[in-house]
Amino acid sequence: MRYFSAIHEQSPDINQGVERKSPEEQGAGDQGMMFGYATKETENYMPLALDLAHKLLLELAVLRRENNEIKYLRPDAKSQVTIEYSDDNVPVRIDTIVISTQHDDFGQDDSMLAKIKEDMINILVPRVKATLKPELQALFNDNITYHINPTGKFVIGGPHGDTGLTGRKIIVDTYGGKGAHGGGAFSGKDPSKVDRSAAYATRHIAKNLVAAGVADEVLVQVSYAIGVAKPCGVFVNTHGTAKVQLSDGEIARKIEEIFDLRPYAIEQRLKLRNPIYSETAAYGHMGRESKTITKTFNAGKRNEKKVDVELFTWEKLDYVEKVKAAFNIN
Structure with a gap:
């Protein structure tokens, strides 16, 4: 039986905009919009x-x-x-x-x-x-x-x-049709692709904002240009549920002060270069429990390795106090 493989490296035309001498200036792996959403109607801030x-x-x-x-x-x-x-x-x-x-x-x-x-x-x-x-x-x-x-x-x-041609069920992987979605699938993409990493980052932001009491419901949108580190813009919609005396635009500007949304900063903050993705294969990527587990690789072999990894870091409520301080919430 003969096999044919046509897998090759990413186009250098794209890669030249992603990899930079300074890691902090790593460009976005694609252009587009990504959304994160959170609501108070469930304990895990999901629809x-x-x-x-x-x-x-x-x-x-x-x-x-x-x-x-x-x-x-x-x-x-x-x-x-x-x-x-x-x-x-x-x-x-x-x-x-x-x-x-x-x-x-x-x-x-x-x-x-x-x-x-x-x-x-x-x-x-x-x-x-x-x-x-x-x-x-x-x-x-x-x-x-x-x-x-x-x-x-x-x-x-x-x-x-039955199999689909590309990607995954992006709506069930996120918010079931609530909030919004930029259209990019997550699975199979490394975190330089903001389709994945920025979607996680905006969920992290939205969840911490709701948990801190900024609003009962928050949709965060971020957009990128391929090869550019800094987002083109940040948009917020609280659907009229804001608990602070600020417009949605003013809330968005504060988000940019609290959270570094450059791709490299997202990767580092959420630890996205670790082997954490197999657990996202079922039951969605959002609303999951953030926890640390030990994974074993090459079990029973000489090069067996155990690694402690933190799963679903974008679900952590680790920025609640910073958000409260920024918004003067007691």
Whole structure:
């Protein structure tokens, strides 16, 4: 069997604008806009609908590994939650839950689908609901529309069943459609590509601003020119929820004073040159727990190496006090 590989280095035309004699002046690896978002409606400052969708998949994985109440589950799965909001942006009820889960091939298609639907509604959803605060449990109701494996049988999963051409699901990787997205996928890109690093940096900024009490909801946008270190501009939208006597433009100018948004500074601040990315392969890149773990490379070999790495550094609330001081918040 013959193989053909056409992988080569990045174009020197691009690279000459990225690598500089002074690392601090490293240019952005691409032009474009990146967004970070945070909201007070959940404990991890994520949109509620996406947070619930992730919780459903995390609990589904627990059920699969337990292999107790449900014995037919396979690894591939995805979910979606639709929430009805009041005119003043308060969650009222869950309208729709969509779950597609890979499964063993068992029984006739109709009876198989009925069994899966019954288990998702009567086992999975109650287990997730039980972990929530009472005010969130109240959003579950008898009128939820459920779409469980809506295409029918889902036996073939993973890349063997369906793959996209490039990138990843950028909306589920970020905020589930809330806030905004500049269009650049994260996975597979090193942090010189601001599609990834600046998206992490703006999430870090937005989360620390909300946690510090600057606003209940914050969208931070930053834009870059390829090969240029300093951002072209920083934009902020608090959606009218600001708790400080400043305009969104004035808040943006303070952000530039607090956070260095040059690509190299972002890489250093968030430790993006470490082996931290495999954990972003499922359950999204945002709203995750920042923690330090030990990874082992080349296990059992002479060159085995253990490395302590800090995961999801952009989720840390390490700038709250600096933000409070800058905005004179007690």
